[in-house]
Amino acid sequence: MRQEFGVGVIGAGIVGGGVVCELLGRHASLVDRTGVTLSLKQVADIDTTVADRLAIEPALVTNDARTLIKNPEVEIVVELIGGEQPAKDLILYALSKGKHVVTANKLLVAKHTSELCQAAEKHGVELRFEASVCGGVPILKALREGLAANRIDRVLGIVNGTANYILTQMTHANKSYKEALKDAQENGFAEADPSLDVEGYDSAHKLKIIASLAFSTDIDLDEIYVEGITGITSEDARYASELGYVIKLLAIARRLDGELDLRVHPTLVQQQFLLADVSNEYNAVYIEGDVAGTTMYYGKGAGRAPTTSAVLSDLIDVAKDIQFGSVGRMKPFVWGTKMPVRKIETVENRYYMRCTTVDKPGVLGEICTILGRNNISIASVIQKAVAEHVENPVPIVLMTHTCSEGDVQRAMQQIDALDSVRDKTNIIRVE
Numbered sequence: 405m406r407q408e409f410g411v412g413v414i415g416a417g418i419v420g421g422g423v424v425c426e427l428l429g430r431h432a433s434l435v436d437r438t439g440v441t442l443s444l445k446q447v448a449d450i451d452t453t454v455a456d457r458l459a460i461e462p463a464l465v466t467n468d469a470r471t472l473i474k475n476p477e478v479e480i481v482v483e484l485i486g487g488e489q490p491a492k493d494l495i496l497y498a499l500s501k502g503k504h505v506v507t508a509n510k511l512l513v514a515k516h517t518s519e520l521c522q523a524a525e526k527h528g529v530e531l532r533f534e535a536s537v538c539g540g541v542p543i544l545k546a547l548r549e550g551l552a553a554n555r556i557d558r559v560l561g562i563v564n565g566t567a568n569y570i571l572t573q574m575t576h577a578n579k580s581y582k583e584a585l586k587d588a589q590e591n592g593f594a595e596a597d598p599s600l601d602v603e604g605y606d607s608a609h610k611l612k613i614i615a616s617l618a619f620s621t622d623i624d625l626d627e628i629y630v631e632g633i634t635g636i637t638s639e640d641a642r643y644a645s646e647l648g649y650v651i652k653l654l655a656i657a658r659r660l661d662g663e664l665d666l667r668v669h670p671t672l673v674q675q676q677f678l679l680a681d682v683s684n685e686y687n688a689v690y691i692e693g694d695v696a697g698t699t700m701y702y703g704k705g706a707g708r709a710p711t712t713s714a715v716l717s718d719l720i721d722v723a724k725d726i727q728f729g730s731v732g733r734m735k736p737f738v739w740g741t742k743m744p745v746r747k748i749e750t751v752e753n754r755y756y757m758r759c760t761t762v763d764k765p766g767v768l769g770e771i772c773t774i775l776g777r778n779n780i781s782i783a784s785v786i787q788k789a790v791a792e793h794v795e796n797p798v799p800i801v802l803m804t805h806t807c808s809e810g811d812v813q814r815a816m817q818q819i820d821a822l823d824s825v826r827d828k829t830n831i832i833r834v835e
Contacts, residue, residue, distance in 0.1 A: 412478035415485035508535035540710025554693030603632035
């Protein structure tokens with residue numbers, strides 16, 4: 405039986421370099437564990453120092469990705485340059501040439517799911533992207549194979565290590581958002597421009613991929629509600645702790661009466677809940693299925709080693725499919741009837757609200773009156789006078805019973821318009 409399979413790697417940066425090094429250093433152990441040999445045939449990168457940097461033969465390196473794709477010895481193409489272009493064109497070109505593709509490109513997979521999957525099916529080749537979501541946590545394989553017998557009803561994910569690191573530092577080290585972000589950047593957990601991570605869009609890309617697998621339906625990325633963590637303060641983290649919660653940036657997907665509830669936003673999670681203990685750069689995905697019940701998948705969600713592990717796992721799967729003549733046995737996605745996505749205004753939650761007001765009689769009454777007019781019932785209130793002068797602002801923190809997002813947004817506009825309210829009211833949804 406055939407055992408050796410040729411691999412070409414496009415992009416030899418942090419992750420690509422890791423994949424190259426592992427391919428060169430793990431021949432014996434991979435054969436022992438999997439029965440396949442992944443043989444590096446070519447590396448494509450515009451960096452002219454790649455050969456020296458990775459200690460590989462210069463003859464293995466090209467600066468033309470299409471040359472690599474056309475190489476007859478390359479059967480499986482690994483795309484690790486990221487971004488939309490030229491990555492999209494290169495993947496489509498590779499698929500059209502009958503090459504199997506493994507990628508870690510979450511942005512590309514999330515934005516162009518249908519086009520990429522249809523191209524792979526048309527040309528009878530594999531498209532794998534385990535590394536695009538949660539790095540070393542094999543969540544896509546769990547959904548596609550391990551939980552295939554289950555109807556998935558709810559998914560809760562901490563899927564961005566940068567945001568989780570920042571929120572952890574704000575919670576446990578009492579750092580401000582800016583201090584925690586700086587710490588994350590200095591320790592290599594945040595990019596110089598962290599906007600995709602802290603504004604929630606990276607999590608939305610991952611949620612789109614996870615939810616498409618979990619619910620077997622095509623999802624439009626624009627239908628996912630997204631809110632980041634830039635408005636969270638250390639004050640919110642302290643109040644959350646006092647109330648028995650921690651703040652996490654959650655990716656949420658639920659079935660609701662034939663619709664999907666899909667959103668990414670900061671969320672108060674009870675301290676006793678499994679996800680509350682997921683700290684710093686770690687990721688976790690909590691899944692409720694009708695047969696398996698509750699399962700959770702935990703590990704490092706980014707970085708060279710975890711992502712390299714996921715890429716190699718996909719390479720092994722593709723090689724074994726070729727080996728046993730089972731290419732196409734597992735489609736990237738299997739879609740049934742398209743499910744509508746519920747508008748955020750109609751979703752119901754409990755809410756944390758922090759109002760910044762002047763410290764004078766009647767303010768709490770004004771706020772409670774507005775909430776009542778908007779069908780919002782209060783579960784608890786924290787009001788602490790922190791200044792001697794009545795004109796200095798003080799916080800009023802309220803927890804609500806379940807109410808609709810639309811009612812809350814209307815109430816917040818009315819509350820923020822009060823003369824006694826000094827800053828925009830901060831709201832955080834409660835899971």
